[in-house]
Amino acid sequence: MSRDDSPKDQHRLIATAMNAGSPQARALGFETLEIGGGVAILKVPYRPEIVGDPETGVIAGGVVTTLLDHASSQAVHAAMAEWTTIATLDLRIDYMRPAEPGRDILARAHCYKLTRSVGFVRAVAYEDHPDNPVAAAQAAFMLDSSAGRKPGANLKPPRDPGDKA
Amino acid sequence: MSDADTRLSAVLSSIPYARFIGMRAELAGDEMTAILPFADHIIGNPMLPAIHGGVLGAFMEMTALAQLSIAEPLKRQPRTIDISIEYLRSGRPLTTFARAQIKKVGRRIANVHVEAWQEQRAAPIAALRGHFLLTSAED
Numbered sequence: 001m002s003r004d005d006s007p008k009d010q011h012r013l014i015a016t017a018m019n020a021g022s023p024q025a026r027a028l029g030f031e032t033l034e035i036g037g038g039v040a041i042l043k044v045p046y047r048p049e050i051v052g053d054p055e056t057g058v059i060a061g062g063v064v065t066t067l068l069d070h071a072s073s074q075a076v077h078a079a080m081a082e083w084t085t086i087a088t089l090d091l092r093i094d095y096m097r098p099a100e101p102g103r104d105i106l107a108r109a110h111c112y113k114l115t116r117s118v119g120f121v122r123a124v125a126y127e128d129h130p131d132n133p134v135a136a137a138q139a140a141f142m143l144d145s146s147a148g149r150k151p152g153a154n155l156k157p158p159r160d161p162g163d164k165a
Numbered sequence: 166m167s168d169a170d171t172r173l174s175a176v177l178s179s180i181p182y183a184r185f186i187g188m189r190a191e192l193a194g195d196e197m198t199a200i201l202p203f204a205d206h207i208i209g210n211p212m213l214p215a216i217h218g219g220v221l222g223a224f225m226e227m228t229a230l231a232q233l234s235i236a237e238p239l240k241r242q243p244r245t246i247d248i249s250i251e252y253l254r255s256g257r258p259l260t261t262f263a264r265a266q267i268k269k270v271g272r273r274i275a276n277v278h279v280e281a282w283q284e285q286r287a288a289p290i291a292a293l294r295g296h297f298l299l300t301s302a303e304d
Binding site for chain 1: 179180181182184185186206208209210211212213215217218219220222223224226227241242244245246247248250251252254255257258284
């Protein structure tokens, strides 16, 4: 797995597939501005429906959570030479300040370490510059998370209900 | 409707993003259960299919905010300071439930734990711990 000479075209395809293919990402209008070398920069365009507190007109913290999760997973894909399924293990987010009302939010995620099983990511959400973040995140992703699971696997009940689905 | 009921419906209807993902909540006495019916637009991974991890995080965060709003009158929504989400199982195309426990409410800060499950309460699909900045109605 190489991090620096990653095939940009393939990463671009993954980003497009993840934004257009994921109904929630599509519903929120996520767009990948940059992807490659373990880094992904995504944008969520401002819309009144995704506001958290109408008194302030600021995009909901939950949308920022979704954006940071989505950007972080694209950063993991951008750090891998070959595509594999991944799943978020944990995600910690610090909200530093309210976002500016009525503005798009960007997220820059960097997968700074990749092991055989886990990808580690740091990400920030901001309007203009990553140095002035709205929120910062730290996440871990399991690689090859659906090993052996076929499409539609979640439509069936788990074999052992306590099993990790 | 009790005061708590009124505050709960007020807080959920005041969050456009809660409506966007289709979240609602029910009160049994002082116990609140948040409900997220499955819908196509909350899918993250269309292959499995699985609910978007961000949506589950947002759902649990708003469950915490709703629980805080019914616990005591607040002038405005609490502000999220930090959240830590653990993903335990993938979110299947089913209704998801969540319950929040307020572990501590101080003068300014509250600590809340949330757990989300689908078919079995004992097999949670995700958990959240968070700190929230409060502004009480008296301030």
